[in-house]
Amino acid sequence: IRAATEDSAANFILIRLFTTAGTSLPSFTWFLSLLGPLVGISMGFDAINGEQNSGSLTRLLAQPIYRDDVINGKFLARLFVLILMTLALGGFVAGMGILLTGVPPTGEEILRLLLYLAISIVYMAFWLALAMLFSLIFRQTATSALCGIALWLFFSIFLPILAGMLADAIYPLTKNADTLTQLYNVRVAQGLSRLSPSTLYSEAAVTLLSPSVRTLGPVLLEQAYGSIPGFLPLGQSLLLIWPHLTGLIAGTLIIFGITYTLFLRQEIRA
Numbered sequence: 001i002r003a004a005t006e007d008s009a010a011n012f013i014l015i016r017l018f019t020t021a022g023t024s025l026p027s028f029t030w031f032l033s034l035l036g037p038l039v040g041i042s043m044g045f046d047a048i049n050g051e052q053n054s055g056s057l058t059r060l061l062a063q064p065i066y067r068d069d070v071i072n073g074k075f076l077a078r079l080f081v082l083i084l085m086t087l088a089l090g091g092f093v094a095g096m097g098i099l100l101t102g103v104p105p106t107g108e109e110i111l112r113l114l115l116y117l118a119i120s121i122v123y124m125a126f127w128l129a130l131a132m133l134f135s136l137i138f139r140q141t142a143t144s145a146l147c148g149i150a151l152w153l154f155f156s157i158f159l160p161i162l163a164g165m166l167a168d169a170i171y172p173l174t175k176n177a178d179t180l181t182q183l184y185n186v187r188v189a190q191g192l193s194r195l196s197p198s199t200l201y202s203e204a205a206v207t208l209l210s211p212s213v214r215t216l217g218p219v220l221l222e223q224a225y226g227s228i229p230g231f232l233p234l235g236q237s238l239l240l241i242w243p244h245l246t247g248l249i250a251g252t253l254i255i256f257g258i259t260y261t262l263f264l265r266q267e268i269r270a
C-alpha cells in the first residue's frame with residue numbers, strides 16, 4: 001500500500017493495490033493467477049467420476065430428471081462458488097485498501113476492477129470445464145486430477161519456453177540479425193504463447209489494472225518517438241484485450257460443450 005500511494009503519479013491507487021507486491025507478499029494478480037486454475041481443477045476433477053464410482057450418479061439419473069439438468073447443475077453450482085470466492089477476495093482487498101489509504105476510488109477504477117474480476121471468473125471457469133471433461137473421460141479421480149494439473153503446468157511453464165525455442169529456430173537471433181528478424185522473432189514467440197489461457201489472462205489483467213499499458217506487442221523506436229505519456233481510457237484498454245476475453249470465453253464454452261455432449265451420450269452403469 002505504501003509503494004502504491006507514494007508513487008509520483010499516484011493515480012488509480014485502488015487498482016495499483018492489486019498489482020503491487022510487498023516485501024514478503026506477492027501481488028493479488030499473481031496470487032489469483034496461481035490460485036485460480038488450482039481451485040477450478042480441484043472443484044471439477046471428481047465432479048462426475050467421483051459420484052460414478054460411489055454409485056450416487058446412477059441413483060441420481062434413475063430419478064425423473066433430464067441428463068442435461070444434471071451436467072448443467074454441476075457446472076453452474078461450481079461456477080457460482082467461484083463467483084462468490086472471487087468477488088469476496090476482490091472486495092476484501094479493495095475495502096481494506098480504501099480504509100487504509102483513505103482515498104475514494106473513481107468510477108473508472110471500479111469498472112476496471114469489476115472487469116478484472118469478471119475475466120478472473122472466466123479464467124477459472126475454463127479450468128473448471130476442463131477438469132469436468134477429464135472427470136468424464138477418466139474413471140479414476142486421481143487420473144483426472146493429474147491430467148488437469150499437468151495441462152496447467154504445460155500451459156503456464158512449458159508452452160512459453162517452447163514458443164521461444166520455436167521462434168529462435170524460425171528466426172534465429174544471431175549477431176548479424178537485423179531489426180526485422182528480431183521483430184518477427186518476438187511476434188512468433190508471442191503468438192505461440194498466446195495459445196495458453198494463462199498468457200491470455202495475464203495480458204488481459206495487466207492491461208486492465210495498468211492503464212499506462214498502451215500495447216501488448218513489440219514497440220519500435222519510431223513508433224514511440226513523439227508519443228505523449230499518459231493513461232489509456234477504459235474503452236481503449238478493452239479494445240486491446242477483447243481478443244483475449246473472446247478466446248477465454250470461447251475455450252470455456254467449447255470445452256463445456258464437449259463435456260455436455262459426451263455426458264448425454266455416455267452409458268452409465270451401476
